[in-house]
Amino acid sequence: MAKREVFQLTQSQKMMVFILSMSLYGLSNMFTELIPSLQLGPVELSVEYFAFIPLTLCILFHPLYAAIGASLGEIIFGELMLGQFGGIGEIEKFITFSLGMYIAGILVRNPLNRMQVGVAVMSGLIVHHLLGMIVDIGKVWVGVEELEAVKGLAESIIVIEGVAFLNDLLFSGILFALLPTLYLVPRLYGKIEPLLGMKPRNKDDRYTMKEIVTPRFVVIGIVLSAIAIIAEFLSETEFSFGEWEPDFMEMFGDWFIWIVIGVAAVIAVITIALMARKNRTQRSKLNNVA
Amino acid sequence: MNYVKDMREKLNIEYVKSELIKTAYGGKETFLASLHPRTLIIWYLFFGIVPWFIHNKIVLSCFLVLMVVLTIMARVSPLIIVILCAGLLGEIGFLLLVSLVFGGGLASLLPMFWLTVKLAVIALASIAVFTSMDPERFSDALLSFGVPGQASFSVSFGYRILPTLVEEFQRVFLSYRLRGKAPETHGIFYWRTASYYLKLLVLSFYPLILNSAKRSRTTVEALETKGFSYSFTNAEVKKMKLAHLTYTYKDPLFLIGTVAYISFAFWLGTFIS
Incomplete structure (x- = not known):
């Protein structure tokens, strides 16, 4: 009996959530790419993205499919179609953004509880932006050879990234993620689910431990530890700012970050493949029943 | 000027x-x-x-x-x-x-x-x-590299659905503008106007989300009648699909x-x- 309460979607419902999240977030991304930003001295007030769309969908539906759909939508509409595809760099954005949205989605048990939704939104955003900031700093570190030789460059990059982080979190985060999500979630709850032919998420619905611990959990764990390694690497180099050994950079910096990111990406891909297979077996079981 | x-x-x-x-x-x-x-x-x-x-x-x-x-x-x-x-x-x-x-x-x-x-x-x-x-070719290339069918499908779907989505968004946005009242003064640095439009932009997504939900259900149902998710797991179908490359x-x-x-x-x- 307890098994009935587990929140589950069929394969086609997952696909619906995926398509919905992809096309909507992709569309919003095209607009935000084209809205000019306002520069007030060092603070840039820009509409980074309309994170409220994937956040709302993650909270109302299956978080994993909504999160991956949104990231893919951003890549297709916002990057490929506008010719801004950063290539390998997008993998990092894909992973951090999906992770942030996913975390926000699983934190919410009751979509009508505003407090819960608010906390979930902010923690999802913090996860996404913090990881993004760390990777960004690492990229400049790898890309600029004479970083240590030029006075002020290293500090300025950290300041810029820090300001961007705060801007993303406090300006874009509150105006375009927190407030709209708080407005939309209670309004859409119970209305949008029947359109996709499913029941609204119940307060008592939960994910079974088995579902959480399998591939997803492993990915999150591995990605987080990979990030931790990068963070450690960065903090170590920060201490030896003045006397940076060039060969340390040569033997470590150049490929290290990319290997970590690559491993994380490979694992993510493998997991997605595994999950696809899992769904396939589930479906074939259903077929057998039929 | x-x-x-x-x-x-x-x-x-x-x-x-x-x-x-x-x-x-x-x-x-x-x-x-x-x-x-x-x-x-x-x-x-x-x-x-x-x-x-x-x-x-x-x-x-x-x-x-x-x-x-x-x-x-x-x-x-x-x-x-x-x-x-x-x-x-x-x-x-x-x-x-x-x-x-x-x-x-x-x-x-x-x-x-x-x-x-x-x-x-x-x-x-x-x-x-x-x-x-070509988006079609790109999505087929992804498929031939073994990317899951859902992802490679969404590339070509994205390109096709875009004009419809933009048009629908424009309609919703304009109807909000017709019903609403734009600020009389622009304010310093146009902030009044900017915040008015940004608010409308966010609000327009509410009907759009509902409409897209309906559309994505129709899309998936139409795909399933053609055996969409079955064809992704079938090697034979994949071979036929990629034969033109x-x-x-x-x-x-x-x-x-x-x-x-x-x-x-x-x-x-x-x-x-």
Whole structure:
């Protein structure tokens, strides 16, 4: 009996959530790419993205499919179609953004509880932006050879990234993620689910431990530890700012970050493949029943 | 003033829409478009990663020349080039400004310039490749690399659904504008007007989410009647679907030519320094 309460979607419902999240977030991304930003001295007030769309969908539906759909939508509409595809760099954005949205989605048990939704939104955003900031700093570190030789460059990059982080979190985060999500979630709850032919998420619905611990959990764990390694690497180099050994950079910096990111990406891909297979077996079981 | 007016006329949503549709569907007679998409993706994987680790200025300049030539050959839309240039210049200018504040002086200009070159090489490579690839071909190439069917499907779906989505969004947005009342004064720095439009932009997504939910259900149902998710797991179907992609003599030629050019660039780089 307890098994009935587990929140589950069929394969086609997952696909619906995926398509919905992809096309909507992709569309919003095209607009935000084209809205000019306002520069007030060092603070840039820009509409980074309309994170409220994937956040709302993650909270109302299956978080994993909504999160991956949104990231893919951003890549297709916002990057490929506008010719801004950063290539390998997008993998990092894909992973951090999906992770942030996913975390926000699983934190919410009751979509009508505003407090819960608010906390979930902010923690999802913090996860996404913090990881993004760390990777960004690492990229400049790898890309600029004479970083240590030029006075002020290293500090300025950290300041810029820090300001961007705060801007993303406090300006874009509150105006375009927190407030709209708080407005939309209670309004859409119970209305949008029947359109996709499913029941609204119940307060008592939960994910079974088995579902959480399998591939997803492993990915999150591995990605987080990979990030931790990068963070450690960065903090170590920060201490030896003045006397940076060039060969340390040569033997470590150049490929290290990319290997970590690559491993994380490979694992993510493998997991997605595994999950696809899992769904396939589930479906074939259903077929057998039929 | 005329120039500004011209720019404003060009940068309205209709222009953007038509440019994007042109990017997605037009200009398929270029050299890059005639290559096998797999070749292009492999080629791109090299130029998406390797430039990050090259610090030799000669090699980077050689790469940049190659990319500029390929971008011209791919006949990329001017809108995309403008967006790219604005992005690159803005980022570098801002970095420079802050590092001046920290006392870096103009000395930081040179390394930043080479970072810009690097970024430009990577961005131009992706523009040249992805604008000359038909969305259909791109999604098939992804499928042939073993990317899950859902992901490769969504690429071509995205390109197809875009005009409908933009149109629907425009309708919702305009109806909100008709019913609402725009602020009478612009306020300092146009903040009143800006916040009014941004609020409408966010609100417009509420009906749009509901409409898209209905549409995505219809889409998935239509796909399932054609055996969509079954066909992804079936090797036979995949083979049939990918049969139209063939290699021609151009593909090895292109790759060999690139390898030769890269070796030349590296030789030149070591020879000069």
